[in-house]
Amino acid sequence: MPTHCPECESELVRLEGEVALRCINPKCPAQIREGLIHFVSRTAMNIDGLGEKVISQLFSKKLIKDVADLYKLTEEQLLGLERMGEKSVTNLLLAIEASKANSLEKLLFGLGIRHVGAKAAKTLAQQFECMERLALASTDELLAINEIGEKMAESIVAYFEKEEAQQLVAELSGAGVNMDYKGAKRVSAEESDSFFAGKTVVLTGKLEVLSRNDAKEKIEVLGGNVAGSVSKKTDLVIAGSDAGSKLAKAQELGIEIWNEERLIEELNK
Ligand SMILES: [Zn+2]
Incomplete structure (x- = not known):
């Protein structure tokens, strides 16, 4: 087990509730690099064309020191990197620009x-x-x-x-990065007069029309809660095709079960 960070030589610490030792120096290059890779990843800012190799280069050339610096990169700087042609640079700059509009x-x-x-x-x-x-x-x-x-x-x-x-x-x-939520607004259970207000719903099986995320978002916008597992607190289970153990559990607990069609009907009311 190493006791010190191989990158910045700070002493590693074990954070409460975690097994692994971590470097907690916020200035540690390894930490910052990991943070950048996380920042551009699909679920985060989704900046395509900024793989680990490009980030490592930007970092070692001191072109970026934090995520805000990504928005200051120029065409010239990017063209100076290994294996970055004009086309990839143009696309990367576009992807960086597009990410500013993220919710x-x-x-x-x-x-x-x-x-x-x-x-x-x-x-x-x-x-x-x-x-x-x-x-x-x-x-x-x-x-x-x-x-x-x-x-x-x-x-x-x-x-x-x-x-x-x-x-x-x-x-x-x-730098022009959007700071506002752009998705559907969530209504509190008290404000909502929807069937779903204050109810806990579990989605299981394969939905044909709505994606799982779609369904979840629509229920939440109406003041419902979507949970991952069936328990006594569950009010309703939406069962798509090939629903397995969650459906069985819902039946056992006597919880109301709907198919997707019934869900869509209620969502459209
Ligand atoms: Zn470190």
């Missing part, structure tokens, strides 16, 4: 705030609607949201309290 959750996930996965990022974006409001949220406000636990709430507050984080967000905003 808030992609940026939020991309920032790599500890404990904030893609799903939580979506919930936060829907709830706060813009980066500024989220950055000012208190632990209590965050904890009032169903899916946000203590660890995550604390991590979010700690992140936005850091001056470096505030600077980074300001820089991204200054």
Whole structure:
């Protein structure tokens, strides 16, 4: 087991609840590089053409030191990299430009705030609607949201309290990166008069018309909650074709079961 980071030689620490040792030096080149790779990944900002090799080159040539620097890259700089022709440079610059228009959750996930996965990022974006409001949220406000636990709430507050984080967000905003949620707005259960308001729904099996994500989003927008597993708290199970153990469990617990057609009918009311 190494005791020090091979890249920056800081002492490695074991964070609470984790097995692996980690380098927690925020200036560690390995950390920053990993952060960049995460930032451009598909679920995050989805910048095509920025693979690990390109990032490593940009990094070692000191063309980027953080994610905001991606938005300052020029054609000339990119053409100077190994195996980057004019066509790939043009496409990469377009992909970087296009990423500025992403909805808030992609940026939020991309920032790599500890404990904030893609799903939580979506919930936060829907709830706060813009980066500024989220950055000012208190632990209590965050904890009032169903899916946000203590660890995550604390991590979010700690992140936005850091001056470096505030600077980074300001820089991204200054570069024209969108800071607003652009998806469907979530209605709270109290505000919604939909059948789904306040209900916990589980999707299982293969849906023919709606994608799983589509269905989930539509139910959530109407004030429902979509959960991953069937329990006594489940109000409704939507069963597509080849539904397996979740359907069986729902039957065992006597939970209401719908097919996709019935779901679409209710969604369209
Ligand atoms: Zn390190």
